[in-house]
Amino acid sequence: MDADATTADPFADVAPTPGVAKPDPILVADGVQRRYGGLTAVDVAHLELQRGVITSLIGPNGAGKTTFFNLLTGFDKANAGTWTFEGEKANGVRPHHLARRGMVRTFQLTKALGRMTVLDNMLLAGRDQTGESALKSLVKPLWRDEEAANVERAHELLVRFKLDALADEYAAGLSGGQRKLLEMARALMTDPTLVMLDEPMAGVNPALTQSLLGHVTALRDEGMSVLFVEHDMDVIMTISDWVVCMAEGTIIAEGRPADIAGNDAVIEAYLGIDHGNTTTGEIR
Amino acid sequence: MSWLGVFLLALQTALGFPAASYALAATGLNLQFGYTGLSNFGMVAFLMMGAYGMAISADRGWGIWVGFALGITAAVVLALLLGIPTLRLRADYLSVVTIATAEILRLVIAARPSAELTGAARGIGGLSSELGFFRPNFIPEGSYGFGDDFVFNSRQLWSMLVCWSLVLLSTLLIRTWVRSPWGRVLRAIREDEDAARSLGKNVVIYKLQSFVIGGVIGSLAGAMMALDSGSVGPARWIAPLTFALYTVVILGGAGTVWGPIVGAVVYWFVLDFADGALNNLWFEVSDTTSGAFRLTLMGIGLMLLMVFRPQGILGNKKEAFAVGR
Numbered sequence: 001m002d003a004d005a006t007t008a009d010p011f012a013d014v015a016p017t018p019g020v021a022k023p024d025p026i027l028v029a030d031g032v033q034r035r036y037g038g039l040t041a042v043d044v045a046h047l048e049l050q051r052g053v054i055t056s057l058i059g060p061n062g063a064g065k066t067t068f069f070n071l072l073t074g075f076d077k078a079n080a081g082t083w084t085f086e087g088e089k090a091n092g093v094r095p096h097h098l099a100r101r102g103m104v105r106t107f108q109l110t111k112a113l114g115r116m117t118v119l120d121n122m123l124l125a126g127r128d129q130t131g132e133s134a135l136k137s138l139v140k141p142l143w144r145d146e147e148a149a150n151v152e153r154a155h156e157l158l159v160r161f162k163l164d165a166l167a168d169e170y171a172a173g174l175s176g177g178q179r180k181l182l183e184m185a186r187a188l189m190t191d192p193t194l195v196m197l198d199e200p201m202a203g204v205n206p207a208l209t210q211s212l213l214g215h216v217t218a219l220r221d222e223g224m225s226v227l228f229v230e231h232d233m234d235v236i237m238t239i240s241d242w243v244v245c246m247a248e249g250t251i252i253a254e255g256r257p258a259d260i261a262g263n264d265a266v267i268e269a270y271l272g273i274d275h276g277n278t279t280t281g282e283i284r
Numbered sequence: 285m286s287w288l289g290v291f292l293l294a295l296q297t298a299l300g301f302p303a304a305s306y307a308l309a310a311t312g313l314n315l316q317f318g319y320t321g322l323s324n325f326g327m328v329a330f331l332m333m334g335a336y337g338m339a340i341s342a343d344r345g346w347g348i349w350v351g352f353a354l355g356i357t358a359a360v361v362l363a364l365l366l367g368i369p370t371l372r373l374r375a376d377y378l379s380v381v382t383i384a385t386a387e388i389l390r391l392v393i394a395a396r397p398s399a400e401l402t403g404a405a406r407g408i409g410g411l412s413s414e415l416g417f418f419r420p421n422f423i424p425e426g427s428y429g430f431g432d433d434f435v436f437n438s439r440q441l442w443s444m445l446v447c448w449s450l451v452l453l454s455t456l457l458i459r460t461w462v463r464s465p466w467g468r469v470l471r472a473i474r475e476d477e478d479a480a481r482s483l484g485k486n487v488v489i490y491k492l493q494s495f496v497i498g499g500v501i502g503s504l505a506g507a508m509m510a511l512d513s514g515s516v517g518p519a520r521w522i523a524p525l526t527f528a529l530y531t532v533v534i535l536g537g538a539g540t541v542w543g544p545i546v547g548a549v550v551y552w553f554v555l556d557f558a559d560g561a562l563n564n565l566w567f568e569v570s571d572t573t574s575g576a577f578r579l580t581l582m583g584i585g586l587m588l589l590m591v592f593r594p595q596g597i598l599g600n601k602k603e604a605f606a607v608g609r
Binding site for chain 1: 460464469472478481482483493
């Protein structure tokens with residue numbers, strides 16, 4: 001899937017080296033560190049995320065991808081480092097503030113709100129709701145129109161994600177794949193500019209993976225920036241515009257999918273070091 | 285005493301002040317626990333605030349309205365003091381801190397140095413005459429009801445009426461709240477705090493609001509208990525009262541609008557019916573034995589409820605069984 005032919009490739013002048021500067025970054029991180037006791041889980045020197053493209057974050061298990069995600073979105077506290085979102089300080093900002101600024105995330109283990117209906121899950125995500133103030137909520141005329149508009153928008157999104165028939169079901173009754181869809185639809189309900197998806201394809205059957213991929217590319221085509229964590233190399237090669245590879249907490253490579261596929265450091269991180277013919281022992 | 289007599293006596297409690305005051309307190313707890321998922325195991329502390337606010341006001345001759353105001357203010361302050369440090373943390377911290385605080389407060393109130401303010405272990409009496417709760421009683425003197433067992437005097441009717449009115453008012457208020465987007469955020473927090481956060485909701489503020497509102501309703505229940513009995517002492521505000529309120533909430537259906545009312549009525553009916561049946565029909569048992577026995581029956585009843593209807597009497601089975609995220 002190539003980027004729209006009418007727009008120039010934003011990565012035309014970008015070299016595939018870790019920490020390289022991008023022409024129009026939406027998120028810039030510097031010296032982000034997270035330590036657990038003696039273990040440094042994340043140690044990212046510099047990373048820029050280009051606006052309006054799909055960037056995927058890959059790496060073997062334990063590479064620190066999810067931790068880095070949690071740091072950026074305010075769900076975990078960094079020991080050191082600064083980062084900006086849309087040019088404004090984003091480190092030390094609480095998660096709900098970041099969400100209101102347009103940085104929305106999903107979770108590796110889906111967090112569908114089980115004992116709420118699918119529609120309520122969607123409505124919850126509506127931005128700046130008057131009816132969410134404890135006092136104003138008591139006067140329905142103050143928020144009736146807003147709620148109706150949100151319901152309409154929620155239904156549009158549910159139709160797009162083929163969940164409209166389930167609007168009045170409790171979210172706990174959905175299948176794993178439907179929950180992934182719901183979480184993505186719900187994230188869109190917040191009108192985000194940067195969508196951060198933590199393993200959206202994990203545990204999903206191949207047919208649904210295709211549909212999820214379609215939804216992810218649609219987000220980019222609508223002008224949103226996407227950062228997602230993924231394991232499946234095929235998936236990454238198909239839809240990413242840019243790939244960032246982490247191992248042992250640091251960024252070891254970035255580049256276009258083609259650059260990454262042949263990158264020795266990435267292959268090493270995934271498959272282990274190629275010792276060639278040298279062996280440390282003799283097999284008898 | 286006949287079966288009918290036992291039945292009517294139980295009905296009297298189930299419709300009377302005991303059920304009304306439990307329903308009021310349980311309404312507050314239901315907002316906290318049923319809708320927001322806050323495990324407040326020190327609800328009784330909020331009742332204590334209301335009761336002692338009223339009693340202290342009477343003692344100083346400040347009157348009934350100051351009494352309510354004092355109780356409500358104390359409940360708000362207590363909720364903020366307990367909530368601000370603990371509601372940012374995992375849910376367990378709130379439970380530990382609230383149950384401990386309720387015990388500490390009760391012991392402090394009962395301690396001798398507090399005698400000047402709270403009457404220590406003796407408590408404060410003569411509230412009715414001091415506050416005149418029964419003086420603008422619009423119900424003429426006399427007894428109402430039928431037979432020998434289902435009878436209320438005018439005072440009982442008055443406190444019942446006032447307390448049930450408060451129950452109705454607070455239930456309608458909560459009903460409006462939980463059906464609004466504000467209530468939706470509370471339910472989302474109950475289901476998964478992090479999900480609510482990731483969608484831009486300031487979780488701590490909502491939890492504090494729910495905790496404060498629930499606490500204030502609890503303090504009203506405490507104030508009503510003080511007004512009805514005419515005295516307060518420290519012995520009443522023990523942890524089992526909190527557990528009884530949880531029983532009421534779960535019995536009626538946690539997270540349902542009318543659950544606390546149904547729960548309170550059923551709770552008192554079952555308790556008093558068992559009591560009456562044990563005492564008057566089957567054996568001549570001492571009060572203490574039957575007291576323990578009726579709680580045993582209550583426990584068995586709750587177990588059966590959990591097995592056959594875990595969502596409570598009014599709960600929606602589909603919602604209650606909607607587990608997993």
